Amino acid sequence: MKYRIVVLAKQVPDTRNVGKDAMKADGTVNRAALPAIFNPEDLNALEQALRIKDRFPGSEIIVLTMGPFRAAEIIRESLYRGADRGYLITDRKFAGSDTLATSYAISLAVKKLEPYHFVISGRQAIDGDTAQVGPQTAEKLHLPQVTYAEDILDIEKDSVTIKRRIEMGVEIVKSTLPVAITVHGSAPSCRARLAKLVMKYKHARTITELQEETKDYTDLYSHRPYLQIDEWTVADLNADAEMLGLSGSPTKVKKIENVVLAHKESTRLTADDKDVEWLMQELISRHVIG
Amino acid sequence: MNNIFVYCEVSEEKSISDVSLELLSKGRKLANELGVKLEAIVLGDKIENLEGNLYPYGVDVIHYADDKRLFPFLTLPHSTLLIDLFKKEKPEVVLFGATSIGRDIAPRIASALRCGLTADCTSLEIGDHFENRTQKEYKSLLYQIRPAFGGNIIATIINPDTRPQMATVREGVMKKEIVNPNYKGKLKSIDAKGLLKDEDFIVQIIERHIEKSKVNxxxxxxxxxxxxxxxxxxxxxxxxxxxxxxxxxxxxxxxxxxxxxxxxxxxxxxxxxxxxxxxxxxxxxxxxxxxxxxxxxxxxxxxxxxxxxxxxxxxxxxxxxxxxxxxxxxxxxxxxxxxx
The missing domain is CATH 3.40.50.1220 (TPP-binding domain)
Structure with missing residues (x-):
């Protein structure tokens, strides 16, 4: 049995390492100051896809990512780890999309890849932490969904058994195929890049990237068509522009506030023994502790 | 204006989870501010003393589906029942716990109803909005407030044009408060047998290992x-x-x-x-x-x-x-x- 697996992955600013220059004076985010990375749980999702391919040779992994031109990096990273091909969903008309508009665009892209058996993504992306795009894409594709997946335990012909990691423990569920799965960060980490795949795909480029290259790749690409990363625009997806971007997004940002801390009159102490002892006496005498 | 709904999760002990009681308490306050009713939705199997437990939180209506296939939680049957209910009742606001259940089902419903949803709110308020672009004024919207972007900003999110306005909130963020031990509402039953189809059960639970958390x-x-x-x-x-x-x-x-x-x-x-x-x-x-x-x-x-x-x-x-x-x-x- 061979499966077709669509992996949804996002390039995100690394919000875990936000420096002081990450915020502009007007309180908006300076994205340029943040390194762009492969969303961590999407890497867990890619690993689950690779494991299916390990067990069922000849299976195919197709990575979809939506974002600006530089998000093509996500597709290259996936190719280096064993994905077969990828598409960059990119268009200015997507700007300002909330999770509903995003899942609409992604669901149209997934439909172009029919017949597929799995749609696998990370549970959530670290820039928004909403965990909404996975289930919303599943709904638009009329697929059953299994969220918080930790491992794919078994695949029979047209069904899959999945372990879920939920608050109080684990749950083992079985679903028919096709299915949408969102993978939790407790799932196995993604394998490293393979040197031979890095060699094979290091010149993989989108059309936009090729236009910016100083070297002429025409000859290389005619021999190695797999190096071409396709871009899908609103027109390619045959999408209704009203359902994208700001007009397709029911949620609006009313207000963004830079975090201003209310300064409390804090008692400043040092690590000296007398300071620490004073604090413990103070807390005991005020019955906060003891 | 239509009413505020809270999706109530059923705990392992077959009672209503704390996070849902906290949301009912917040929902009651929002309902008072808007002058509307508070409605609870419970999809479960033989929940004990449901009315006695929920009415004191100021619940006016409990929508209850009693069917053994509804516990433990499964996405598809629960979303089928909720989507049907929301299409009929057209809630103004719907609140969910930001748990592995709420965060699983709320986005699926928001997608089906094409409405807005904000995850992990740390505060909910009622307020107005004036849209400069269209010169349109909106009264009494739900302000969905949450930190964003690595915590460097606090965002206030609104859904001006779509209903219901939906939000998820983590356990412990809102305070659980009984408003009146003698408060009385009414129970409306949901026809689960009539609404659920075989295809709602294509995902099955094979095993569960749930432990009561030792950490408190x-x-x-x-x-x-x-x-x-x-x-x-x-x-x-x-x-x-x-x-x-x-x-x-x-x-x-x-x-x-x-x-x-x-x-x-x-x-x-x-x-x-x-x-x-x-x-x-x-x-x-x-x-x-x-x-x-x-x-x-x-x-x-x-x-x-x-x-x-x-x-x-x-x-x-x-x-x-x-x-x-x-x-x-x-x-x-x-x-x-x-x-x-």
Whole structure:
């Protein structure tokens, strides 16, 4: 049995390492100051896809990512780890999309890849932490969904058994195929890049990237068509522009506030023994502790 | 204006989960402000004393589906029933717990109804909005307030044109409050048998291993909490030593959990637990807004940090500038010396 697996992955600013220059004076985010990375749980999702391919040779992994031109990096990273091909969903008309508009665009892209058996993504992306795009894409594709997946335990012909990691423990569920799965960060980490795949795909480029290259790749690409990363625009997806971007997004940002801390009159102490002892006496005498 | 609905989760003990009771309490206040009713939705199997438990929170209507196939939770049958109910009742607002259940089902429903949804809100308010672009005025919208972008900003999200306005909220963020022990509402039953089809059951639960969590930091009186600055899982043991001496519990920030120093069930903050202890000892915690959202209502805060300008220091009552590894053993020593 061979499966077709669509992996949804996002390039995100690394919000875990936000420096002081990450915020502009007007309180908006300076994205340029943040390194762009492969969303961590999407890497867990890619690993689950690779494991299916390990067990069922000849299976195919197709990575979809939506974002600006530089998000093509996500597709290259996936190719280096064993994905077969990828598409960059990119268009200015997507700007300002909330999770509903995003899942609409992604669901149209997934439909172009029919017949597929799995749609696998990370549970959530670290820039928004909403965990909404996975289930919303599943709904638009009329697929059953299994969220918080930790491992794919078994695949029979047209069904899959999945372990879920939920608050109080684990749950083992079985679903028919096709299915949408969102993978939790407790799932196995993604394998490293393979040197031979890095060699094979290091010149993989989108059309936009090729236009910016100083070297002429025409000859290389005619021999190695797999190096071409396709871009899908609103027109390619045959999408209704009203359902994208700001007009397709029911949620609006009313207000963004830079975090201003209310300064409390804090008692400043040092690590000296007398300071620490004073604090413990103070807390005991005020019955906060003891 | 239409009513406020709360999707109530059913716990392992077949009663209503705390997070849902907290949302009913918040929902009651919002309903009073809007002058509308509060309606609860319960999809489960033989829930005990449902009416007696829920009406005191100010619930006017309970929509109840009693069917053994509805527990444990499964996405498809629950969403089929909710989508049908919301199409008929057209709620103004729907609230869900930000749990593995609420965060699974709420987006699916938002997609089906094409309405807006905001995850992990730390505050919900009612307010107006004037849209400059269309010169249109909106009255009494739900302000869905949450930290965003690594906690550097606080965003207020609204859904001006679509209904219901939906939000998820973590357990512990809202306060559980009974409004009137004699409050009376009415029960309406949902026809689960008639509405559910075979295809709603294509995902089956094969096995479950659910343990009641041994960690109960939500109700701890004193919390010793560690951040990335603690440095290692090994160093976290010192926090446990201090906690044991003080009769405290141990918490952690997301950065410490992500780094593998501590388990997720001890995570405090927007995507973890919200706590309100009488004393919070923040060790090596810089104090991102997501973390502060989960602990800033602590009665007393001590910050131990090498960085005098760490944001946490500005909300602390006591700031000790220095290394956690030096200071904690001294705290243990001088507590023992002075507590006799």
């Amino acid at each position: 930091i939500k109700n701890a009186g004193i919390i010793v909490s560690g951040g990335y600055g603690v440095g290692s899982r090994e160093n976290f043991k010192m926090l446990y030593d201090l906690a044991e001496v003080l009769g405290a519990d141990v918490g952690a920030t997301r950065a410490a959990v992500d780094a593998g120093f501590e388990d997720h069930e001890r995570q405090i903050g927007q995507t973890g637990v919200t706590v309100r202890p009488k004393l919070y000892i923040a060790c090596g915690i810089s104090g991102a807004v997501q973390h502060r959202a989960g602990m800033d209502q602590s009665a007393q805060i001590i910050s131990i940090n090498t960085d005098p300008n760490a944001p946490i220091n500005f909300i602390a009552d006591y700031t000790i500038i220095g290394n956690v590894n030096d200071i904690i053993p001294k705290m243990i020593k001088y507590y023992k010396k002075n507590s006799k």
